[in-house]
Amino acid sequence: MTTGDWSDIENDTIVAGYFSMLSDELSGRRYNKAAQNRSLQDQIGRSRGSIEFKMCNISAALRGLGLPTIKGYAPRFKFQMSLAEAAARWLARNPEWEVALHGKEQRGLAEAAPLFIGVAPTLRNAPPPEELEQMQRIARRFDAAGRDERNRALGYAGEERVFHHERATLSQYGRNDLAARVRWVSKDDGDGLGYDIASFTPEGHDRLIEVKTTNGWERTPFHISRNELEVAEERREHWHLLRVYEFARDPKAFELRPPLQAHVSLTATSFQASFG
Template sequence: MSKGWSKEEVESVVADYFKMLLSELEGKSFNKTEHRKILSPQLADRSMGSIEFKHQNISAVMIDLGLPYITGYKPRGNYQGLLKKTTETLLESSPELIHAIKMDVEKGAELQHIDNILDAFVLPPAPQNNSTSVCENLSGYGETDSKFSKVNYLEREARNTSLGAAGEKFVLEYEKTRLMSIEKFNFADRIEQVSETRGDWAGYDIRSFNDNGSDRFIEVKTTRYGIETPFFVTKNELGFSTKNSLGYNLYRVFSFRKAPKLFMLQGRLDKVCTLDPVQFRAHV
């Protein structure tokens, strides 16, 4: 049985994670394997697999703090309390990283050319607790006792209108290409960007069509970050998905930084996702 990670070991692995994340945010290349090799002598005979697993634990901590994680380090929960505390403490003395995150979640986005957009479709991530984790709304998610920040940067990214608009254009192009690929040209010409023609109150963003001509109501959620990044839904979106469950589709667009991908969840949101209530309305 391996012994628990010491405070010094945890500090070393978290600091290394922050270096890689900063490089990723700044668009600089780095090699995860080389980082593990360099880090290894600072640790107590930890295997490469053990170090990688700890980096994945840090990804889960980052998400719980409302922060982006390193692409390729799939978040793994059930982490030790020391890991979260150390991550919070080191974030307090990492203004360069926090500034890079702030700039990244707020910067504009444009749809890039994709040779074959149909190849962007992937299966949803394997569910945790038989579901995909999301949050019910944008306010209050990610509150912790950490001193470094009370800002939820994943929430801030979700409010990025430029990114949201680019994600919708991506899905519009995907849907038109999908329908034309099965020679449903009349349906492709009738796709409607409801968020523009009717506004945000509709409960979905795009009206498209299934192969048989029935309505496909699409809500688009876009992130620059990895497939496991949680997203946010409103009460209105939840209500619409409940009333229109047969035609409702949530398209999660992710990795928008370089090579956008998307997966689809069909049906009412409270059945295909875990909805974590994160704010309560109080009155007297």
């Protein structure tokens, strides 16, 4: 059996095997981890245990990239950046993969139960610092936030899910009158208003919701525009950021309220150049 550092060819091979199983899992198809392991042993000459350990490393790399991971392969950290690079190469060669997760028409959302709204990430529930730093480094290098932002199918699906969540929640409170008035404004009026969904509290107060969706875990970074920040400040009594995560598998969410600086670190990632 081969030992020592993994080559790019070996990393590419095992990453392809991981994505094959992940695709089956997310689609509800049966697959065999043991058979995949044996196939990889034949292809790259690594031991069963080495391949199992590397699969867990891939889970950690994909968490940094803001992607879902295979159940049963708990993330293991302290891996080389070359593994994340292999995952990024696979995504570049298969651009349709992420689009396909949400490119099909969503069915049954109108009847879906409200989203589970949990506790937002805090310092108290953070993973160990060295693990968090490695995931953040991968997210920055490969622009996980930008990829989510450019994934229009994902953004659309997330907004649609929240639209029906708001209507279902109001109906549960006996406010069918308000549920009927919830609007998906980014779809109907465009993206310039600084929020995506115009909803209400059960008491009838405005509830303006900006939706940020990822297939990754709850700490995946996200982009927010200057306009969205300005609207958050101007309408801080009514503005909410609803962060939807693990969307491809079992969507969950948490809310952030202005000022956002109290919850997240805001980092300038681009600048506008003007003359005069």
